[in-house]
Amino acid sequence: MFTAVAALIAATAVPSVAQQPDEHGAQPASIDADVLAAFAQQDSADVWIVLDDQADLSAAAGVADWAERGQAVVDTLRGHAERTQADAVALLTESDADFTPYWISNRILVRDASESLADSIATVPGVERVALPTELAVPEPTETTENTPADTVEWGIESINADDVWSEYGVTGEGIVVAPIDSGAEFDHSALVDSYRGNLGDGRFDHDYNWFDPMADCAAPSLVPCDNHRHGTHVTGTMVGEDGAGNQIGVAPGAQWIAAKGCLYLGCPDVGLVESGQWMLAPTDLAGENPRPDLRPHVINNSWGSPGGTVLDPWYDEISAAWTASGIFGLFANGNSGPGCTTSGAPAHSPESYAVGAYAADGGIAAFSSRGPGPAGDIRPSIAAPGVAVRSSVLRGGYASLNGTSMAAPHVAGAVALVWSAAPSLVGDIEGTRALLGATSIDVDDTSCGGTAAENNVWGEGMLDVLAAVDAAPRAETGELTGTVTDADTGEPLGGARVTIAGPQHRSIVVGTDGTFTRRLAVGDYTVTGSAFGYGEESGAATVVADETTTFDTVLTILPTHDVRGTVSDSRGVVLDGIEVAIGRGVLPSETTGQDGGFVFESVPEGAYELSATGSGCLVPAAREVVVAGDAVVVDFTLPDVTDSHGHFCRDGGDVFIAGEDRLSLTGWDAVTTVTLPFPVDFYGEQYSRAFVSSNGVLNFLAPSPGGGTTPRIPAAAAPNAVVAPFWTTINVEATAGVYTGLSGEPGERVFVIEWRDVRPLSFEPELTFAVQFHEAGGIVFSYADLPADDPVALGLRTTVGIENADGTDGLQYSYRAPVLSSGTSIRFDTLDIAAG
Structure with a gap:
């Protein structure tokens, strides 16, 4: 289970100078102590504005139709947020602040807020408090064992009698959609691909409304599901996984799944969890537009939380309440902080939550499984499910056995899918389904942490038995x-x-x-x-x-077919080769333009399609709706340059790698050294004679800064600025690696190169080699010599690539956390005046 690295506690609030009663005696909102501490150390901080008034969802929850109920809940929440946040939004807009309002939890995120702005916010009517964002971690499970096919159903599925539901009732979860908020999911894993709702068949996929990556951790834009941790892939497999070849790992293999990536590779920021929770209530297309509450999932699994005993700021209670009002069954792993009492994690221990503990194949409770009671005296967990040596899907098509209440919770999620598939009258009836699961569970008498034989703080209401639940459910003929x-x-x-x-x-x-x-x-x-x-x-x-x-x-009946052809050019009319052109969101294999910029799709069936052309981070993609009917269709595309305000643009190129010769004294993590440039480098209108080169695949022209930590998007106000970033991420320059410089060419045409050779990013084994070239005649080239093609991290999954000016207000970002790089390629940055010359 995910455990907190920052205490999710409403910190003790103390008044600042500005937090005094106004002239009418009204008390302003509180500013949390950790916010004031942050301002004591820095000029600005990201903060939450928490509103004190929550929406009344009782009327919306009473709507019978699934689609209308979801829309009613969303409309109520949106309308309430707009009304109650109006004064705060007006102040923030007037202050030219960078902010995002949310409606599923009544709050606003303000980025880089100053202390004076926070003080002003605290005086706005309706604001309850100002708080810091928090983050949760993604630790490894307690044990890991890689596995081969089991050729039978997994022990956990047999233990809860899910396989008996399949055989006795012919129900495997059909018609139900489950969803993890987790580290993502490997959608094309053989055990998951058939149950992914975005699978259209024939190798075609549509990720709209089925995938959400709020922090662009997979790519920017994040258009395809990924999992860069494995936790989410494992959880999803336990809910629905089956590959038809002996790996029967899922409780409800007939159900479908969608996913939201609320967690990064190394953590789960609360803003990502809030955005994921909101998206689940009204899924959107990949552009974040056109919300569809009717496409919300029926069940949401949350295998994350805070450390046992932590009191959580109730932001997720509001999300859970909204899900429940809309008919979504949300459940949470109870935590891995056992065997002590009062160790249930948040938000699992909240009265709004349904919490799951873990037991082993021998029928004993897992030692790590957190116990109750909750802070309000509630019995926790609510129920127990298999959570020790649970075998499920992991990355790259593999399987592994993991331990944790993270593994127990998806057993219950799959069980709800089976019950609702067998008894559709229960769909959306959260109270009735919870009661059914509890009434049919197998009691285990353990009152060591309080409770009764039938309901206690070790087992909750007992061991999950989904066959008994389906037996007792109000099934139709x-x-x-x-x-x-x-x-x-x-x-x-x-x-x-x-x-x-x-x-x-x-x-x-x-x-x-x-x-x-x-x-x-x-x-x-x-x-x-x-x-x-x-x-x-x-x-x-x-x-x-x-x-x-x-x-x-x-x-x-088969449809007539026709050809679709065309040409792709840039904004100056130059034809572009190597541009990927797709039709109908992948209904046919994509085509790549040739040297003449042309493409052709042969024998396209009649119908309406979206035709799209995508280059790289140097070009703006374009899309066109086309109707195939009658004669061949001709569609020409113009892809505008991606430019910055200074006039920089870029172009992808081939292998122009030049190796360095002289090794710099630069080793280890977050190291930086100064390099004297052999000729002045003109960069954003300034000339520089030296560069500060970091081990982290980045250099700048202003100050010795390693650029460590989480790499930002470009441009960004935070230092370092005047940045040249061929592969900006956390990198270790080991003794066998090195950073080298070299100079070649004749005066006026010289090229100065800085090469990172055989270096390794954080938590990454293969070695990478890449370089920056400064051309005396003008232009900067990023070149990539050795990037392992089989690993997205090597291709830029955790990397920023681009250039930025001296104050962080202008820049050209080629890619951000997107695996779009490859060996034997290059990116050349020029300005429009150089290109014209």
Whole structure:
């Protein structure tokens, strides 16, 4: 389980000079002591403005329809936040502050706030307090064992009797969507890819509404799910994982999953968790636009929290309450701070939360499993589930056995998916589902931390038994709907076709290679729609009868096809080669432009598509809606340059690597040294004769700064400035590595190179080699000689690449935390006047 590295406590507030009653005697909001301490050490700090008034969601929670209920909750929260935050927003806008308002928890994040601004904020009506942001850590589980296929269901699945639910009721979680807020998920892992909601079949994916990376930890923009830790991939596998080849790791393999990356590689900032919690209530497209509350998940797993016994600022209670009001079942790992009492972590110990403890295969409670009671005397955990030696998916297609209440919680998330799939009348009934899970759990008498034999602070209400829960659930009469999707011309089955079923229950199925599907459904009338890429949709009506099998076959007709072709140019009309062009969000393999800038998609089925062209960090991507019908379609793209205010632009190039010759005295972590330049370097209108070179893949022209810690986006006001960053991240220059300089060429055409050779980023084993070239005639080139192609960290996943001016107000960022670099390539930065000359 994730444990806190910063105490998530509402620090004791003490008044500053500005925190005195106003002329009417009204008391201003409190400013937390740690905020005042931060201002005593620095000029500015990021702060939370916490509003004291929370929305009343009771009316919205009473709406019956799933989509309308979700929208009602979102509308209520948004409207309440807009009204109650209006005065604070007005002050911040007038102060030209950098701020983001949130509505799921009534608060505003202000970046780089000064003490005087904080004092002013504290006088605004409705503001309760001013607090510092906090962060949680991502520690390794207590044990790790890499595993091979088990060829059977995992012990945890058998222990809670999930496999019996599959066999006795034919229910595996169909129609239910689960979601982790975690370190992400490896969406194309063989055990996860089939259950990912963004999987359209035929190797096509749509990540809109299915993936959210609020801190752009996977890339910027973050367009594809990733997991740079493995924790989230493991958790997701326990909920839904199955690869069809012996790895039956998931409790509800028939359910679908989406994910929000609330945690970075090394921590979980509260702002990321708040944004993830808000996105879950109203998922958006990848641009963060067009929210769809109807696409929210049914179950959210939270395998993170604060240390045992910590009292949490109740920001997450507001999120949990909003989820519950919308019908989302949110649950939390109880913590790994046992075996002592009163060690339950936050927010698991909150009255709003449903908390999960961990037990082992021998039936004993895990020693690490946190115990209650909670701060308010509540029994914690709520229930216990398997959490020792839990085998599930990890990165790069692997499997591992891990320990923790992090591993127990997703067993319960999967169990809720099974119960709601078997008993749709319970969907959204959080109180009823909690009661059902508790009533059907297996009591374990352990009152060592208080409670009773039936409900105590070691086991909660006992050991999870999902078969008993489904047995006791108010299930409707069911029958089976089966059918085959075939090609109208050949009569052959269409493997990978999608069948959508709408009626008393909703199902979306990607059929197997034999084109068949079978689903157990509540009795009633349904509309069944078959679709496949390259074919027209076909719909029809089917009636499911109790204890009978209804057959509904779908025959699809292939569509006519036409070519789609075009040319890609830059803003000066120069054709661009090596540009990736995609059609229909990946319905066909992407094409790459040739030396003439041209591309062609052959035999595209008739229909409407989005056609997009993407270069690199040097060019602005473009997209166009096209309709394929009749003759060949011709679409030409112009990709504008990404420029800064000074007029810099960049271009990707090939292998122009020049090695250094003279080794600098630069070793270890966060080291810096001064280098005298052999000729003046013109940079943002200033000329420099020396550079301060850091071990961390960055140099600047102003002061000896290693640029350590979390690398910023470019531009950024914080030092260092006047930055040249070919691979800015935390790097160790070991004894076998080095940073070298070299000079080549004739006067007027000389090239001065600074090379980082065989260096290693933090927590990274392979060696990297890259360099900066300063050209006397003008221009700066980043070149990359050796970046292992099989690891995203080596390609820039935790890296900033770009240039920045002397006061951090202007810059050209090529990439930020995006794995877009590769060996044998280069990036050249020039100004428009140099290019014209």
